[in-house]
Amino acid sequence: MYNIVIVEDEPIETESLRRIISRCVDNAVIHEAATGKRAIHLIDTLEQIDMMFVDINIPLPNGNQVIEYLKSKNNDTKVIVTTANDDFDLVRSMLNLKVDDYLLKPVKQSILTETIKKTLDVNEADIAALKELKQTIICLIESCDYAQWHSFIFKKLDDACTRKSLTADQRKTVTDVLEILHQYITTQGDKMVPTGKKIAALIQDITQHGLTSTAYYRIMIGLLTISEEVFDHALKHFNGNMDFTERAKFHIEKNVLNNLTLDDIAAKSFVSTCYLSRAFKKNIGTGFSNYIASRKISIAKSLLQFSNLKVNTIALELSYQDANYFCRIFKKETSMAPSDYRKIVSPELH
CATH class of the missing domain: 3.40.50.2300 (Response regulator)
Structure with a gap:
């Protein structure tokens, strides 16, 4: 940019x-x-x-x-x-x-x-790459694909953090996405001005402080907050067809750090709990509880690798009140305990 x-x-x-x-x-x-x-x-x-x-x-x-x-x-x-x-x-x-x-x-x-x-x-190649990035961002937002959006932005963040040298190029991987998002938000009217200010503040934070283990969680929360506001706005203006399983996935992403129950998500999806449970397994290919666990553990893996948060703190941030239960869920998903996972992917944080 x-x-x-x-x-x-x-x-x-x-x-x-x-x-x-x-x-x-x-x-x-x-x-x-x-x-x-x-x-x-x-x-x-x-x-x-x-x-x-x-x-x-x-x-x-x-x-x-x-x-x-x-x-x-x-x-x-x-x-x-x-x-x-x-x-x-x-x-x-x-x-x-x-x-x-x-x-x-x-x-x-x-x-x-x-x-x-x-x-x-x-550089014409860089311009072409940025055009493609812009198309991807706008497509994800306007199609209300909240789950894919989270996967997209956190892959950008994690890929940038994987680079060991804290350079401007490393930060640019993430700030390019935020700059394009800021441009898009400025076209969405006065109601999105506060969101635009949050994006600008996050860009400044990343530019000034980089993507260190100390800053990672703060940046992640900033991205989650901005994403929630962007996709709430997108949903209000969505003209396509969103079935109840996609609506359920939308609300799971919106509340991914919170304690999620089938009753709550079913109510937001306007269907009964039994019907959502059966349809979720059929349409998504996995059970409701397993899907939520996989989304939470995906975030936990990033926090273990790139942030300096302790395992117990990560469990609490993901709304697991019992750290031992979190460890069991994590081991079920990854075949290893959180502490062992961190030793492998980020030994310097151990």
Whole structure:
């Protein structure tokens, strides 16, 4: 994902730049500033700015001052200056500020597109992968496939944590998903604004603190909370057909950390407990209790491998009041005790 800032006080120019950038960089989050003051605010608040387009003749602070401030905070940001003024002294001052390119207005679309791709070193394979990721995310949400969504996001999280070096690339595996989710949420109306803020906060948390064993559980809870809000919203607007077993799976995922009973899930699925029990086994291929156990143990395995939570704490977080019972369920699912599993998959946490 790319954070791109447009610093421009002419609405027509801003819209033109936004349109061209959106076509050129599919995975861009575009921010706008009509004044130097607003640009300074974005520099202070955004964790990362990959590229900034700056019109020199914006209201004070002017473009030069904005670029100087940006360079003092983050010298890695690519800066493209746009201006209608073809002045040698101005060009020389831009060179002194070490901007990446200088474009005269009106900028042709072909020139701007080439400049963006060259400056950002856009990789077409990466763009294609992000497009596919975006399609997957939107498809899972709009089909209300809550169970598959949880499997998807926790695989992304666990795959990232499997990498031993705590690098930006490791975090990017997860933050790309969250950035796309944030983009999607912004199209869903004012009611989803609080969810968007939670996503932004989680992105900042991961960016700043990484994916350590100390942070893992906090990040997991953040993902579960965000997912619940996203899928509650999706269910209200779902136009497809969801049979009662799929509805049961939906409510199991929503309450996966809680104590789940057949009576509760049957009531939420609008069928009798006996009918749900029989149909669940027939349609899903496993019994109701076994399905819940497998979903909980899947989470337990991740917590044992990637978090520093103790076995007893993990049992409680999954609503197993008796840690010994949790251990028996875990051993039934995996053929080993939780402590033995942790010794194998994450000996440094033992």
